[in-house]
Amino acid sequence: MAVLTENELIEIRRHLHQNPELALKEFDTHRYLLEVIGKLNQKYLELKTIPELPTALLVRVIGSEPTKTIGYRTDIDALPVTEQTGLAYASKNPGVMHACGHDLHMTVALGILSYYSEYQPLDNLIFFFQPAEESENGGKLAYEQKVFTDKWRPDEIYALHVTPDLQAGTIGCRLGTLFAGTTEVNIDLIGKGGHAAYPQEANDMVVAAAQLINQIQTIVSRSINPIEGGVITIGRMSAGTIRNVIAGKAHLEGTIRGLTQKMILKIDERIKQVAAGIATSFNAEVKVELNQGGYLPVENDPILTEQFINYVSKNPDLNYVETEPAMTGEDFGYLLSKIPGTMCWLGVEDDSQLHSAAFTPKEAAIKAGVEAFIGFFNNRMEQKRRTK
Numbered sequence: 066m067a068v069l070t071e072n073e074l075i076e077i078r079r080h081l082h083q084n085p086e087l088a089l090k091e092f093d094t095h096r097y098l099l100e101v102i103g104k105l106n107q108k109y110l111e112l113k114t115i116p117e118l119p120t121a122l123l124v125r126v127i128g129s130e131p132t133k134t135i136g137y138r139t140d141i142d143a144l145p146v147t148e149q150t151g152l153a154y155a156s157k158n159p160g161v162m163h164a165c166g167h168d169l170h171m172t173v174a175l176g177i178l179s180y181y182s183e184y185q186p187l188d189n190l191i192f193f194f195q196p197a198e199e200s201e202n203g204g205k206l207a208y209e210q211k212v213f214t215d216k217w218r219p220d221e222i223y224a225l226h227v228t229p230d231l232q233a234g235t236i237g238c239r240l241g242t243l244f245a246g247t248t249e250v251n252i253d254l255i256g257k258g259g260h261a262a263y264p265q266e267a268n269d270m271v272v273a274a275a276q277l278i279n280q281i282q283t284i285v286s287r288s289i290n291p292i293e294g295g296v297i298t299i300g301r302m303s304a305g306t307i308r309n310v311i312a313g314k315a316h317l318e319g320t321i322r323g324l325t326q327k328m329i330l331k332i333d334e335r336i337k338q339v340a341a342g343i344a345t346s347f348n349a350e351v352k353v354e355l356n357q358g359g360y361l362p363v364e365n366d367p368i369l370t371e372q373f374i375n376y377v378s379k380n381p382d383l384n385y386v387e388t389e390p391a392m393t394g395e396d397f398g399y400l401l402s403k404i405p406g407t408m409c410w411l412g413v414e415d416d417s418q419l420h421s422a423a424f425t426p427k428e429a430a431i432k433a434g435v436e437a438f439i440g441f442f443n444n445r446m447e448q449k450r451r452t453k
């Protein structure tokens with residue numbers, strides 16, 4: 066197979082879209098990626114799998130006159146969302162959907178890789194097909210398995226994320242922080258169950274959970290600088306079994322976001338204080354579990370990002386806009402804390418937001434994403450020689 070055409074890439078994207086898999090369970094996705102990559106010209110390619118992280122895949126393209134190794138990362142997992150797009154190629158896996166665009170991310174990576182499998186790059190390239198971006202810290206897990214060592218260590222690393230808010234194919238980026246850092250929060254309230262008719266004999270954790278959720282929301286409005294901003298979303302709660310039994314336990318799951326590590330730690334601290342206060346006032350027990358994992362703020366490297374922005378903004382074939390920082394999280398932030406690099410947005414123009422069951426990204430963006438990165442990488446590889 067030669068360089069993948071736009072139609073072939075769309076076919077690949079639709080296959081990936083139909084077969085989404087959750088974090089760390091991306092076995093069919095991994096097999097399919099190996100199948101597609103196996104059909105490319107193998108002359109310059111080397112593959113690496115990780116026994117401890119079996120759905121991850123690294124592909125190295127050997128450069129002709131390497132002075133550096135450039136990394137490119139795509140995430141491969143999907144979300145527990147029941148698709149409602151009505152598309153002919155909608156998810157075949159009930160309750161699982163590529164609602165965050167990782168199907169497009171993988172397709173763009175394959176497009177770039179297929180180009181360099183035919184046109185040998187000057188520098189080495191490493192493509193990292195990363196499991197578990199939505200949860201479970203796939204980037205951090207891989208890094209801790211010492212995957213990026215010796216010839217498999219990129220000197221710089223890049224990634225993109227699709228956004229429905231920009232026109233299809235537009236590249237958005239910024240110097241500084243692009244995405245927030247996040248912390249997952251789990252809270253368990255433990256009181257005493259009982260008969261609905263005798264509240265005085267029980268200790269109702271539905272009421273305690275309701276109070277806790279409301280009070281947590283005052284952290285953002287009352288405890289943090291509005292200019293700096295932060296987000297706390299409780300996305301899941303469970304309590305009770307039936308209407309006429311008072312629930313003795315409640316469980317809440319949420320996510321905390323902030324653009325700096327300092328802000329995240331401040332919100333973490335306030336949540337612990339508020340939860341302890343509610344527990345005291347309800348005479349209940351509370352357990353707060355906070356887990357940031359690898360979801361550090363995505364901080365773009367100043368020098369590499371300036372070069373990236375210079376390239377895309379001056380290229381007449383590309384559309385570029387400077388974007389605001391976003392409260393979405395990305396474990397690419399962890400990789401960027403270890404390896405300098407840049408993350409950008411790729412516009413896919415849609416009325417539905419990321420993580421929505423109706424999310425329908427425009428496939429025209431695939432070609433634009435592939436071309437932007439091939440152009441930038443070629444320019445970057447030549448530039449190093451021009452300035453040598």
Ligand SMILES: CC(=O)N[C@@H](CCC[C@H](N)C(=O)O)C(=O)O
Pocket residue numbers: 165198199200201226247248249319320321360392393394395396419420
């Ligand atoms: C781009 C995007 O939507 N990323 C996710 C990943 C964050 C996961 C994290 N473990 C958390 O929910 O805190 C997002 O929700 O922003």
